Amino acid sequence: MRLPPLDRVLSPRTGYTRAHWETAADALLAAVEPYATEDSALYHLPGTHESWSGHLSDGLEGYARTLLLAAFRRDETALGRYADGLAAGVSGVWPRIEDRGQPLVEAASIALALRLTRPLLWDRLDDAVRQRAAAWLGDALTAEPWPCNWELFPVTVGGFLESIGHAPKASREAIDRGLERIEQWYVGDGWYSDGAGRAFDYYNGWAMHLYPVLHAWLAEDRDLLALYGGRLRAHLGDYARLFGGDGAPLHQGRSLTYRFATTAPLWLGALTGHTPLGPGETRRLASGALRYFLDRGAVDEHGLLTLGWHGPDPSVLQGYSGPASPYWASKGFLGLLLPPDHEVWTADEEPGPAEREDAATSIAAPNWLLQSTRSDGLVRLHNHGSEDVRYDPHYTRLAYSTRTTPSPSYDNSVVVGGDPSRTGIEPLGVGDGWAASRHTAGGGARVTGVVLVRGATEVRIHRVTGAEPGTPVRVTGWAAGEGTRSELLPVLGLDHSLTGHTTDGTGVFVALARLTAEPEPVAEPLAETVSVQPAGPDELHVRWRGGPGVSVAMTEESVQVRSLAARTDG
Numbered sequence: 001m002r003l004p005p006l007d008r009v010l011s012p013r014t015g016y017t018r019a020h021w022e023t024a025a026d027a028l029l030a031a032v033e034p035y036a037t038e039d040s041a042l043y044h045l046p047g048t049h050e051s052w053s054g055h056l057s058d059g060l061e062g063y064a065r066t067l068l069l070a071a072f073r074r075d076e077t078a079l080g081r082y083a084d085g086l087a088a089g090v091s092g093v094w095p096r097i098e099d100r101g102q103p104l105v106e107a108a109s110i111a112l113a114l115r116l117t118r119p120l121l122w123d124r125l126d127d128a129v130r131q132r133a134a135a136w137l138g139d140a141l142t143a144e145p146w147p148c149n150w151e152l153f154p155v156t157v158g159g160f161l162e163s164i165g166h167a168p169k170a171s172r173e174a175i176d177r178g179l180e181r182i183e184q185w186y187v188g189d190g191w192y193s194d195g196a197g198r199a200f201d202y203y204n205g206w207a208m209h210l211y212p213v214l215h216a217w218l219a220e221d222r223d224l225l226a227l228y229g230g231r232l233r234a235h236l237g238d239y240a241r242l243f244g245g246d247g248a249p250l251h252q253g254r255s256l257t258y259r260f261a262t263t264a265p266l267w268l269g270a271l272t273g274h275t276p277l278g279p280g281e282t283r284r285l286a287s288g289a290l291r292y293f294l295d296r297g298a299v300d301e302h303g304l305l306t307l308g309w310h311g312p313d314p315s316v317l318q319g320y321s322g323p324a325s326p327y328w329a330s331k332g333f334l335g336l337l338l339p340p341d342h343e344v345w346t347a348d349e350e351p352g353p354a355e356r357e358d359a360a361t362s363i364a365a366p367n368w369l370l371q372s373t374r375s376d377g378l379v380r381l382h383n384h385g386s387e388d389v390r391y392d393p394h395y396t397r398l399a400y401s402t403r404t405t406p407s408p409s410y411d412n413s414v415v416v417g418g419d420p421s422r423t424g425i426e427p428l429g430v431g432d433g434w435a436a437s438r439h440t441a442g443g444g445a446r447v448t449g450v451v452l453v454r455g456a457t458e459v460r461i462h463r464v465t466g467a468e469p470g471t472p473v474r475v476t477g478w479a480a481g482e483g484t485r486s487e488l489l490p491v492l493g494l495d496h497s498l499t500g501h502t503t504d505g506t507g508v509f510v511a512l513a514r515l516t517a518e519p520e521p522v523a524e525p526l527a528e529t530v531s532v533q534p535a536g537p538d539e540l541h542v543r544w545r546g547g548p549g550v551s552v553a554m555t556e557e558s559v560q561v562r563s564l565a566a567r568t569d570g
Contacts, residue, residue, distance in 0.1 A: 001023075001024065001027045001294060001299055001303060002023070002027075003020050003023050003024065003294075004017070004019045004020055004023060010346075010348060010349070011283070011284070011287065011348075011349045012348070012349055013284050013288065013349045013351065013355075014247070014284060014287040014288050014291050014349065015291075016283075016287035016290065016291055017345070018336075018340055018345045020287070020290075020291075021287075021290065021333065021335065021336060022073070022336065024290065024294065024333075025069055025072070025073045025075075025333050025336065026073070026075070027299075027303055028066075028069060028299075028303065028305070028327075028330075029066065029069060029070055029073065029075065029078050030303065031299075031302060031303030031304050032045065032062065032066050032304065032327075033081070035062065036063075036081070036085065037059070039084070039085065039088035039093065040063075040081050040082070040084045040085030040088065041059075041063060041085045041086075041088040041089035041093040041094065042056070042059030042060060042062065042063055042085075042089075042093065042094075043059060043062025043063050043066060043324060044058070044059045044062065044323075045058075045062050045304060045323040045324050046302075046304070046323060047307060047322070047323030049307050049314070049317060049321060049322065049323065050322055050323070051102065051319065051320050051321055051322030051325065052319045052320060053101070053102035053320065053322070056094075056095050057095055057101075057102045057103060057106075057322075058322035058323060058324060059324075060089070060094050060095065060102075060103060060106050061102065061105075061106050061322055061324040061325065061327075062323070062324035062327065063082070063085055063089065063106075063110075064106035064107075064109040064110045064113075065106070065109055065324055065325075065327035065328055065330055066324075066327050066330065067082045067085075067109065067110060067113045068109045068112065068113050068327075068330040068331065069327065069330035069333055070082055070113070071112070071113035071114075071116045071117045071121075072116070072330065072333040072334055072336045072337060073333065073336055074117065074120065074336070074337075076120055079117060079120050079121045082113075082121065083121050083124065083125060086110075086121075086125070086129070086133055087125070087126075087129045089136075090129065090132040090133045090135070090136040091132060094136065096136075096139060097136070097137075097139035097140045097143050098139070098143055099143050099144040100143075100144060100145065100146050100150075101143070102320065104140055104143050104145060104150065104153050104154075105150065105153055107136075107137055107139075107140045107153065107157050108140070108152070108153035108156040108157055108211070109330075110137070111137055111140075111156050111157040111159070111160035111161070112156050112160070112211075112214065114133075114160055115159065115160040115163060115218055116218075116337070118163075118164075122164070130164075134161060134164065134166040134167075137157050137160070137161060138161065138166065138167055138170070140153060140154050140157040140158075140174070141154055141157065141158055141161070141167065141170045141171060141173070141174040142154075142170070142174070145178075146195075147181070147195050147196065148194050148195030148199075148203075149182075149194050149195075149203050149207035149208055151177075151178045151181045151182055152178055152182065152207060152208070152211040152212065153178075153211075154174040154175075154177070154178050155174060155175050155178035155179060155211060155212070155215060156211050156214075156215065157171075157174065158170075158171040158172065158173075158174035158175040158178075159171075159175060159215045159218065159219060162175065163218070163219070175215070179212060182208065182212070184196075185208075186231070187365045187366075188364075188365055189234055189235075189238075189363075189364060189365045190204075190209075190231050190232065190233070190234030190235030190236070190237070190238065190365075191204060191235060191238075191363075191365035191366055192204050192208040192209075194207070194208065194388075197387065197388065198366070198385055198386055198387050198388075198425065198427075199386065199387070199388040199395065200253075200365075200366035200368070200385070200386040201252060201253025201254065201386070201394075201395070202249070202253050202255070202256075202258075202261070202262050203253070203254075203255070204235060204239075204265075205235070205239055205262060205264060205265035206258065206261045206262065206264045206265065206328070206331050209228070209231065209232045209235060209265050209268065210264055210265060210268060210331065210334075212224070212228040213225070213228045213229055213232050213268055213272055213274070214268070216228050216229070217229075217271070217272045225272065225274075229272055229273070229274030230274065232265065232268060232269055232272070232274045232275070233269065233274045233275055233276055235265065236265060236266065236269050236275050236276055236277055237276050238361070238363050238370075239265060239266070240266070240277055240281070240285060240352060240353055241353045241354070241359070241361055241370050241372065241379065242262075242370070242379065242381075243262075243285050243288060243289060243352055243353075243354065243379070243402070244354050244372075244377050244378055244379045244401075244402030244403065245352070245354045245355045245374075245376070245377015245378070246288070246292060246377055246402070246403075247285075247287075247288030247289050247290075247291055247292030248289070248292050248402040248403065249262040249289055249402065250379060250381050250400055250401065250402050251309070251394075251400055251401065251402065251404065251405050251406075252381055252383070252386075252394055252395075252400035253391075253394055253395065254318055254388070254391045254394055254395075255318065255321075255325075255328070256309055256316040256394070257307055257308060257309065257313075257316050257317060257321060257325060257326045258325075258326065258328040258329050258331075259289075259293045259298055259305070259309070259326065259329045259332075260286075260289045260290045260292075260293055260329050260332035261328050261329045261330075261331040261332050262289055262332070263285070263286035263289050263290065263332040263334075263335070264331040264332055264334050266282050266285055266286045266335075267282070267286060267332075267334040267335035267337075267338070267344075268334060269282065270282050270335070270338060270342075270344045271334065271335070271337055271338055278347070278350055279342075279343040279344040279346075279347040280347040280348050280349050280350035281349075281350040281351070281352060282344050283335075283344050283345065283347070283349060284349040284350055284351065284352055285352045286332070286335060287349075288352070289332070290332065293310070296310040296311070297310050297311035298310060298311070298326075300312075305326035305327060305329060306326065307321055307323065307325065307326060309405070315405070315408075316394075318391065353372065354372045354373075354374070354377050354378070354379050354402075355374060355377055356374065357372075357374055358372065358373050358374055358375075358455055359371070359372050360432070360433040360453050360454065362430035362431055362432070362433075362434075362435060363430065364430055366385045366386050367384045367385025367386075367427030367428075367429070367430055367435060367437060368381055368382065368383060368384065368385060368386070368430070368435065369381075369382040369384070369430055369433075369434065369435035369451060369453065370382075371453045371456075371458070373455060373456050373516070375518060376516055376517035376518050377402075377517070378401060378402060378403055378456075378484070378515065378516065378517045379401060379402045380399055380400070380401045380402075380453075380458075380515060381399060381400045381401065382398065382399050382435050382451045382453070382458075383395075383396075383397065383398060383399060383400065384398075384425070384427055384428070384430070384435040384436055384437035384449065384451070385425065385427040385435075385437060386425070387422075387423070387424075387425040389423055393406040393407075393408075393410070394406060396421075396422045396423070396425070397410075397411065397412040397413060397422070398412040398413060398414070398422075398449065398451070398460070399412040399451075399458075399478070400412075401478070401481075401484075401515060403481050403482050403483065403484050403515075403517050404478055404479055404480070404481035404482075404484060404515065405479070405481060406479070407479035409476075409479070410476055411476050411477065411478060411479035412476060412477065412478065412479075413475075413476045414441060414447050414449065414462050414464075414473065414474075414475055414476075414509075415441075415442075415472075415473070415474040415475075415476065416441040416442025416443075416445045416447065416464060416467060416471060416472075416473055417442040417443060417445070417467065417468070417471045417472060417473075418442075418472070419441055419442040419443060420441075420476075421440075421441055421442075422439045422440075422441055422447075423439060423440050423441070424439055424440040425437055425438075425439045426438045426439065428448070428558060428559045429559060431561055433452055433453055433454060434450060434451065434452045434453070434550075434552075434561050435450070435451055436448070436449065436450040436451075436559035436561070437449055438556070442464075442467055442471065444466060445464055445465065445466045445467040445471070445505075446464070446465050446466045446556055447462055447463070447464050448462070448463040448465075448554050448555075448556060448559065449461065449462050449463075450552055450554065450559055450561070452542055452550065452552070452561070454529075454530070454544045454547060455529070456514050456515065456516050456522065457512065457513075457514055457526065457529040457530055457544075458512065458513040458514065459491075459510065459512060459530055459532060459542055460475065460477075460510065460511050460512070460513055461508070461509075461510050461532075461540065461552060461554070462475065462508070462509045462510075463506075463507075463508050463509075463538075463554045463556075464502055464506065464507050464508075464509065465505065465506050465556050466505060467502045467505045467506075467507075468502070468505060469502060469503065469504050469505050470501050470502065470503075471501065471502045471505070472499055472500070472501055473493075473499065473500050473501065473502060473507060473509055474497075474498055474499045474500075475488070475490075475494060475498045475499075475509055475511045476488070476498070477498075477511070477513045477515075478513065478515040480515075482517075483517050484515055484516065484517045485514075485515070485516050485517075485518070485521060485522075486513075486514070486515050487512075487513065487514040487515075487526050488511055488512070488513050489511060489512045489513075489526055489527055490510075490511055491510040491511055491512055491532050492508060492509065492510040492532060492534065492540075493507055493508055493509040493510060494509050494510070494511060498511060508538075508540075508554075510532050510540070512526050512527065512529075512530065512532075514526050514529075528545060529544070529545050530542060530543065530544050530545060531543050531545075535551065536553075538553055538554050538555060539551060539552065539553045539554075540552045541564060543564070548563060548564070548565065549563070549564035549565070550562060550563055550564060551563075551564055
């Protein structure tokens with residue numbers, strides 16, 4: 001992909017400007033054009049990983065997701081091709097929209113694109129084509145979605161159909177029904193679970209916030225925009241911390257092959273005026289993510305986005321991933337809806353959170369602790385509240401980062417009796433530099449876990465109960481990744497191989513961990529950064545070198561973290 005020269009004046013950190021985004025969008029659109037069918041209704045991109053929906057549905061996915069990119073780019077030549085494809089698609093080529101079928105997902109992208117470009121595409125279609133298209137989309141109004149972010153696809157289709165006066169009653173019912181259903185998953189402070197349970201990941205940004213906020217904005221509904229925009233604003237305060245100094249998003253959750261779709265909520269906040277971020281910071285974070293992936297092989301020699309993270313990588317795929325799935329990355333180009341003279345494009349880049357400070361940020365809703373270090377721009381997520389066992393290992397590990405990937409050999413885990421599973425995660429709270437949870441492992445044993453962080457150092461504490469006497473317990477740390485160094489030291493209850501054994505079915509196991517991306521090894525030995533000493537049968541004292549001391553008291557039901565100086569509840 002040939003991009004313009006870097007602009008280190010306007011964008012001293014990434015070098016990217018609006019011209020880079022426009023050029024990248026144009027290149028991606030040009031690359032997929034040869035793979036369109038003769039009638040332009042389907043885009044059959046190359047690849048061997050066919051989704052469980054089948055070849056025809058995958059072709060529709062290729063059309064819909066690249067149409068969304070053309071809509072954000074407002075490329076009238078490309079939109080003309082997609083108009084031809086729409087006419088053919090709704091004349092019998094496209095599969096029908098049915099309950100819990102992939103066409104429901106793609107209908108939302110098509111409807112959103114049509115709503116955004118109505119004067120350029122929809123209004124130029126023949127009336128007969130418009131009627132057939134509305135009828136095809138209309139099936140989405142009553143199709144049953146999966147109970148997760150899919151509830152927002154009928155909302156998005158309903159918003160477009162209502163705006164053109166098609167089936168107004170059914171459209172309004174679909175909008176109201178979907179918005180009502182996602183309320184049960186809103187957990188506060190700008191965070192949603194993606195369906196029942198505690199599945200927290202990027203779907204918060206590229207689905208749960210994106211569709212309601214865009215719908216409210218396009219409908220010019222002030223009340224809805226105040227509600228959903230306020231939630232977006234709250235979310236972005238946390239969300240901005242999920243990006244490393246090198247632009248990388250945290251490697252956690254499912255559908256990671258959507259890559260720089262992670263930037264969509266950043267742009268959305270600027271587009272609608274609901275963001276706590278300055279314009280220079282917004283562009284820095286978004287451009288950083290785009291450049292991160294383009295610099296690391298996300299686009300192949302044919303100019304196509306591959307199924308993977310950097311390059312092709314089957315470890316980040318799901319059963320629904322097809323050759324065109326990565327083109328949900330199109331959502332990352334939402335910022336092109338902002339005019340060239342908007343301050344988000346004209347302001348000087350400002351550093352993101354990971355570049356400004358060493359920070360330990362607790363996020364109560366998902367029960368996460370984010371740990372970042374300015375010297376290497378590395379962000380680590382300590383997961384004490386997110387779980388979706390269908391997609392292990394990208395939900396259930398103890399920690400994730402912007403520079404590592406979960407390993408098949410169970411990194412960041414507590415292995416009880418040879419069983420590395422972590423199920424039934426129950427949050428036990430977060431606070432200033434700490435997070436805690438409880439989970440089930442090893443055939444029914446219970447593990448109460450606490451992590452405390454300062455700088456790059458982590459104190460990992462695990463209290464195991466309910467195991468057979470003498471059960472082996474092994475603690476694992478970071479699997480070193482791209483340019484990183486990983487350390488793990490035993491402190492209490494563990495031998496040099498990071499293995500210990502329960503006594504009477506119970507045991508407390510403590511290790512120190514450190515993950516860095518410094519060009520040189522950290523001068524200060526890990527063991528000298530902190531001391532951990534028993535202070536009773538269920539209490540430990542943790543004293544940071546040159547810093548505060550805390551008491552950690554654990555039972556199977558609760559965790560209390562208190563300052564040794566002030567003795568206030570944590």
